[in-house]
Amino acid sequence: MNVITKQHxxxxxxxxxxxxxxxxxxxxxxxxxAIIEAGRFNIVLDMSEVEYISSAGLRxxxxxxxxxxxxxxxxxxxxxxxxPVYEVLELVGFAPLFRFSEDITTAVGSF
Amino acid sequence: xxRVSRCSKRTAVFEGQYENLEPIIEFVxxxxxxxxxxxxAVQAVQLAVDEACANIIEHAYANSGIGDIECTCCIEAxxxxxxxxxxxxxxxxxxxxxxCLAGKLEERPERGLGVYIMCQLMDEVRHEFxxxxxNILTLVKRRGTQP
Numbered sequence: 001m002n003v004i005t006k007q008h009x010x011x012x013x014x015x016x017x018x019x020x021x022x023x024x025x026x027x028x029x030x031x032x033x034a035i036i037e038a039g040r041f042n043i044v045l046d047m048s049e050v051e052y053i054s055s056a057g058l059r060x061x062x063x064x065x066x067x068x069x070x071x072x073x074x075x076x077x078x079x080x081x082x083x084p085v086y087e088v089l090e091l092v093g094f095a096p097l098f099r100f101s102e103d104i105t106t107a108v109g110s111f
Numbered sequence: 112x113x114r115v116s117r118c119s120k121r122t123a124v125f126e127g128q129y130e131n132l133e134p135i136i137e138f139v140x141x142x143x144x145x146x147x148x149x150x151x152a153v154q155a156v157q158l159a160v161d162e163a164c165a166n167i168i169e170h171a172y173a174n175s176g177i178g179d180i181e182c183t184c185c186i187e188a189x190x191x192x193x194x195x196x197x198x199x200x201x202x203x204x205x206x207x208x209x210x211c212l213a214g215k216l217e218e219r220p221e222r223g224l225g226v227y228i229m230c231q232l233m234d235e236v237r238h239e240f241x242x243x244x245x246n247i248l249t250l251v252k253r254r255g256t257q258p
Contacts, residue, residue, distance in 0.1 A: 022165035054162060092212060092227070093213055093219075
């Protein structure tokens, strides 16, 4: 799994690629936490190159969304989500809890 | 004449540590592709085995990093069967409550999803307590079936 973060004017972009497995998911959590601790709560997660996401990765997503949405100060938007990954999000009932965007530019521009 | 199902079998043993998830997943991925599973089914197998091994590492071996995971892949004409054997603390999969999958964001659980995902993605999930102590988990993915 690789994680790259980039700060934009109105949001932060995290690009995660590969397998977000139970071993690597904490590193994705670290990327979210670094942004949140800096006081920024609008985050786009580029998942276009994610192979699969495990329950540990799903916990990271839900935890970040809970923190960002608190007091309506922001949100996590999921962009470029591959079909199999989306199916897992649906399977665990997470799909209604996130805004989805097909492409990264639209997601970043939505803030 | 009765047709006998032939099984192409291979076994590998890994130490029960998180850093071994990647080689375990590589091992089952190769078997899944040889079994002729499509990409969606291969990803389902990867995710289910990831969850199963994380359970073994976290619960059976209590994150001690001590203890083996014996992984056997059996390829048959219509299915891939993966057996994971550990020698840790017996755990009963049936005792894991089904997570709440609806409701407000704040009420959503952050635990209990792994077993649910594993059971949903595979065609069969069987758990037995090993006579030698530990657990035997059997995961079956058939060809040409949706999770």
